[in-house]
Amino acid sequence: GSLVLAALGLLAAGVVYHIDRLRSEITRRRDAEARHQQAVAALADAARSEALGRLAAGVAHDFNNLLMVVLGGVDRARMSLGEGSVVEAELRTIEHAALSGADLNRQLLAFSSRNEAHPRVVPLNRTLLDAREFFTRVLGEHVEVVFDLDEYTGSVLADPGKLHQILLNLVINARNAMPRGGRLEVSSTVRPGRPDQVGFSVSDTGIGMDDATQARIFDPYFSTRRHGEGTGLGLATVREIVRNHHGEIEVQSTPGAGTTFTVWLPRADTELGPTDQPVDREVAGGEGTVLLVEDSELVREAVAGQLRRYGWQVVCARGTEEARRRFEADASTFVALVTDAVLEDGSGRAIAELARRIRPDLPVLFITGYTADHLDLDLPGDGAVATLTKPFQADVLAEALEELLGAVVA
Secondary structure, X not given: OHHHHHHHHHHHHHHHHHHHHHHHHHHXXXXXXXXXXXXXXXXXXHHHHHHHHHHHHHHHHHHHXXXXXXXXXXXXXXXXXXXXXXXXHHHHHHHHHHHHHHHHHHHHHHHHOOOOOOOEEEEHHHHHHHOHHHHHXXXXXXXXXXXXXXXXXXXXEEOHHHHHHHHHHHHHHHHHHOOOOEEEEEEEXXXXXXXXXXXXXXXXXXXXXXXXXXXXXXOOOOOOOOOOOOOOOHXXXXXXXXXXXXXXXXXEEOOOXXXXXXXXXXXXXXXXXXXXXXXXXXXXXXXXXXXXXXOOHHHHHHHHHHHHHOOOEEEEEXXXXXXXXXXXXXXXXXXXXXXXXXXXXXXXXXXXXXXXXXXXXXXXXXXXXXXXXXXXXXXXXXXXXXXXXXXXXXXXXXXXXXXXXXXXXX
């Protein structure tokens, strides 16, 4: 009897052991399947984001060309008006609307850009204030937006497009934390004990986060929103951009009491002092002949009109082949080449390289409806090279060309 009981005991133990093994194997396979499904979903989200980015870039490029035509029309209309015309106020309204559209486009292009950051000196307070209307559009009418900006903040070294991308993600995050409305405060300051860094904060009065959530908010694909309502990439993207700028990001949050994100960036100013106001410079214009290459007839007419307004003569070409013929006919005539970066029959770089082989000192100004950071400016020869993003006003084009020619009027 004892042997039978012992045998039954061993059999039961074996059954339990195998059941535990089977349960562990099922759990392992289920976890592996869940990880696989999560990875597939993440790849699908990334693919959708990439496709949306390409769509945004394409739409922004075409819309920039349309805005270029509008601003060109405003410039030509002003030239034909006398002093004190009642139409001038209407033209200012049209111009303001076009420039607001250009600001929206810059945000689209910043979203679509996957390129490295190209930092330059950016006035921080002015950048934050310029985004005021953008904050209002994203947040809606139920969120109050207030600013508390330190006049000693100065400028930062940052890529303007990436800076807009940071702001976009932080504002969207704040909006999601305040589904019933609230208050968003944007502030700036010099970092205590670190005069080489300045920063800005975005604070909301939303639902807040506990410590466990705060520990994971920068993890890729981590999201507190329901499935299908977010990818969990926003704050991870923000942290990556900040790190690429040699900066830091901090978060403070309390459940039920809101959240504050603070971004610290390298300061561009060498001395602490009130932020300088922008200085208006007189644009004198120039003389000589410019070769303008642009495949859109309306944009070509708009840019040519802007150049002529400031004294330059213009020879137009609609593509690379026509530009080659016109340049080779009399290369010594042209003081500069102004070309669209992307042409239907080639690229602006191709015609620039051809022109530089004939005239190594020829200044080249690329104009583009995309972001300028994707352009390769390493041309042959020793002439100056610059870029200008559409749309632009006549004085901005004239100033850029003056700088390129070394004829800036202070």
